Amino acid sequence: MNAHAYDVVVVGARVAGSALALRLARAGARVCLLDRATFPSPTLSTHVLHTVAPLRELGVLDRVLASGAPLLRETRFAIQGVRMTLGRADDPGLCPRRESLDTALLTAAGEAGADVRCGVRVLEVLRRDGAVAGVLAEGSGGRRYELTAPVVVGADGRNSTIARAMGARRYLVTAAPRPAYFGYFSGVAAPPAFIWQRPGDELVAGAPTDGGLFLTLAQPSAGVDPRLRGDDGRAFAEYVGGVSTELGELLAGATPVGELRRMPGYQCYFRESAGPGWALVGDAGHFKDVTPGQGINDALRQAERLAGALLFGLSRPARLAGALRAYWAWRDTDAFDMYWFGTDLGVSGPLPHLVAGMLHRVARRPAARDALHEVLAHRRRPAAVFSPPRLLAATVTAIRDGSMPARAALAQAGALTAAELRRRMIAARRIGALPAVPTTVSEPVAPPASQTIPAR
DSSP states (O other): EEEOOOOEEEOOOOOHHHHHHHHHHHHTOOEEEHHHHHOOOOOOOOOOOOOOHHHHHOOOOHHHHHOOOBBBBBEEETTEEEEEEEEEBBOOOOOHHHHHHHHHHHHHHHHTOOEEEEOOEEEEEEETTTEEEEEEEOGGGGOOOEOOSOOOOEOOTOOOOHHHHTTTTEEEEOSSSSSSEEEEEEEEOSSSSEEEEEEESSSEEEOOTTEEEEEEEHHHHHHHHGTTTOOEEEEHHHHHHHHHHHHHHHHOEEEEEEEEEEEEEEEEEEOEEEETTEEOOOGGGGOOSSSTHHHHHHHHHHHHHHHHHHHHHHHHHGGGHHHHHHHHHHHHHHHHHHHHHHHHHHSSOOHHHHHHHHHHHHHOOOHHHHHHHHHOOOTGGGGTTOOHHHHHHHHHHHHHTSOOOHHHHHHHHHHHHHHHHHHHHHHHHHHSOOOOOOOOOOOOOSTTOOOOOOOO
């Protein structure tokens, strides 16, 4: 059995794992990046990036664009009578297939010096003196070898092998209110836009992707429409067209490509994401409702932050545990607001009248629409749009125009405010409950990922 020594072993080579390995390798760390899959390889995903800024910063945007995925210049957003167009010309989005995006990041990680091993599965997590010390892996032909490192990162998705081996518990678990169905079509004369529509209680979306294909998403509100049960792409297109006239017109005459992909029922969660010699990143540590399309952006943000924590800890081994816990606390703080925003956006039933009123006000104001774009790009909190002043204005308007009795309007405003306060209290308790690690206040525990580690 052969042994190989690294600074970090990253298990899982999709967006989170490859982006993390890329940053670490560029900073001089010895990184092994492994995955049981071989690439290119598809996976369930909304594909959506509401901003390409993270890919540009990583230096892989041109490589991804070479696959043929067009820049998305706008988001056409419609929900229960409210319609608006979001986006900025200088801050486009993208909807690449995961075969293209994951492979671009993995290739860049390898070029930066990461030891990339695909078609490899983890058999066991190695431990030494109470801490993780690497993994036992099995490659092609059944050959086994030890990959040792002071840190193992699980970037291996919702069913994470590393999370399971570490006994990482889930918390704030919620059931997604809608299943999700994905299909590809060719022959679609699509605009460079992400189209997201929920005219009633059904939700559909679509965007052009690479390979000349158009990705379509359906999230029915309750039960499963018979047209979504099989692999009949034309029946799927018929369902989508019945919900959205715009998407229906785009799909008219289009050709289904491949099988429908399904998430018939899934849970959203946070997981314990750091311990002695290990950490989780991406879906392995946190998964939210797919409705707002935040998973890829989350993975890239977390990879950047975790890279900074690891580089700091590897250069100061006595501070490694504190750096990993600080990353975990940051991850929760960063994700809480969007976690609940996704839940609210996907919940079945009519929008609360005052929420619809706030959205109508947003649709009429360019600055507010820009703020909503910034929310989807995860640069501002949802409270920047659904703010107390905007709630107050919607409440006053509802009372004045008679669309709600005063008592009902005030009660709904109170209920919305109370729900937000409860969530903030839950978040504060969760952050406060993280296991304490002694640190000094004179030195940060998670510097920018540009930091390098000493040469060995």
